[in-house]
Amino acid sequence: MAETASRAPRILVVGPSWVGDMVMAQSLFMTLKQRHPGATLGVVAPGWSLPILERMPEVDEAIALDVKHGEFGWRTRRDLARQLKGRFDHAIVLPRSLKSSLVPFLAGIPRRTGFTGEQRYWLINDRRRLDKGVLDQTVKRFVALGLDAQTAAHGDFPLPHPQLRVDAERQASLRETLALGARPAIGMMPGAEYGPAKQWPLAYFRELAETLISQGYTVWILGGPKDVEAGETIVEGLEHARNLCGKTRLADAVDLLAACDQVVTNDSGLMHVAAAVGTRIQALYGSSSPAYTPPLSDDAHIHYLALSCSPCFQRTCPLGHHDCLRQLTPSLVLRAMQ
Template identity: 55%
Template sequence: MPSPHNILVVGPSWVGDMVMAQSLFITLKQRLPDCHIDVLAPAWSLPLLARMPQVRQGIAMPLGHGQFGLGARFGLGRQLRGRYDQAIVLPNSWKSGLVPFFAGIPLRTGYLGELRWGLLNDARRLDKNQLTMTVQRFVALGLPAANEQPPTYPIPQLAISAEQRRQVSDKFRIDAGKKILALCPGAEYGPAKRWPAEHFAAVANAKIGEGWQVWLFGSDKDRPVADTIVNLTGGVCRNFAGETSLAEAVDLLSLADAVISNDSGLMHVAAALDKKIVAVYGSSDPGFTPPLNPAAHILTLKLECSPCFKRDCPFGHTRCLVDLRPEQVLAALEAER
């Protein structure tokens, strides 16, 4: 195989999955120290990839999530011809295997997914009973097919420079004199993954009373719930939801002393920043997509009806989240790492 080994990874479309993909990148560099890793991914993810030292460059996918765009995929594949020895395709969709195929990359690795024989010439069958975690499934694709399963996986570690911290601090006029609690009250998947705003506010008020500052993070879609929390805390919290780029949110989170989050992309970011984190789980399974940091505190009530993996509670009560009290989160926050 040529050296250095040039690898194109077709990346996932979600923030949390992209953070977990760093475990694959680290594994590849451990196996092939001289390899170069490029990642084909949505444009929003490029700043995140830039904070992963294992990645040489991110290549923006010109199509949005769910778009087919055969002509665009063919054109991109032709542009990438002759540049790579291997492609590793993380999404399971048929269309995600087209660019490496059109690029003529000699070794194309991925799970069989949507019957991708031909598109992939190193097509592997996914045994969900052996590979129970998303990160295991990603890492296994960076290892020989005969490797013992499930594989061990390294912990993602985002690298934020002192200059990046200085720039974001200057831009947002950060007060470095008080401890910072970051709250991530959103979850893209749906309400059944979102701890109640009133509970977040109760935790925020408790920490504000101890002299902490509280910051809220999320996208434009999370602005309403973040605004609710701000109102319930008398306008004291600083609301960054919808006010930052992803890169700025990552760099700001690197300044936090502790993070409380739903099962969301920002939860995985906080874990990869080695923050003291309390992760609240409702409809999702912490065994499948946990924060990849052994020091993280995971809170879940393990009710008979959860995890249900639904966007909305099928019973209309969301007890898996409502019954998880602020006092429990505060106790986890105070526990030793």
């Protein structure tokens, strides 16, 4: 269906399944709204990500697709497609899997844009070849799908930084409800969903926390239920340190990270959230590469040793020593913070 001057396009984006990727997808949403003023933008995404999408003014409608990890979910996808039939002119599919392209196809959306992958030739009719040398960052790949093929092929285009809306009232309420006190706060995010090869040693987080507390700060440990034990290891016996892992929702983390003076974080989803609310970041990279998934912020300090064995992109260190993170000492991070 051709886009006409009489009606702004109705665009559906099939979003990614990770917190960090969903935040970076806002760069695409911003690009679409800039290029198509008046466009309606809907985003299909896992239910957990809706609180993040609600903080993006570019998103007109967030549509939950709750399928368990690893599950095909044919019936769920088919039912959602029926609900969306006739509502959109153009779909952009960010994941490269076959199943992610099913909803736009079954909904009969006329133009369906995505990278070639997983033998989905008949599901995507505006197919793009992924040149990993040109589109060398996740955010570039997302934004490229919102551009015409010729512009995207050069890889030289603006990448607007995500900007999540902060709820000041909710932020103040959280400080009171969680009894967080008035000291300036440093956020620490010790988790990384991908695996331990991306996680700075907990003993280093604790050592840094002790020093910062002695300098007048309070330390907030943020993460999900899986990070509770790690948080306890860091804060045990420390005054002015709070383990908030598992005690806050994703939307709460947005507001709490915005209240921090700085954050110290592994390459994780919450790192990208912190970048999107403008907080200064100390980003710790081990098995992953800051060239591929950097924090999209002008106020980030990257800690990356670029050892001969890194980046390996493995979940666990294949050599068993984790030197890429162990050699990043707390004193190095503290120096950058100050």
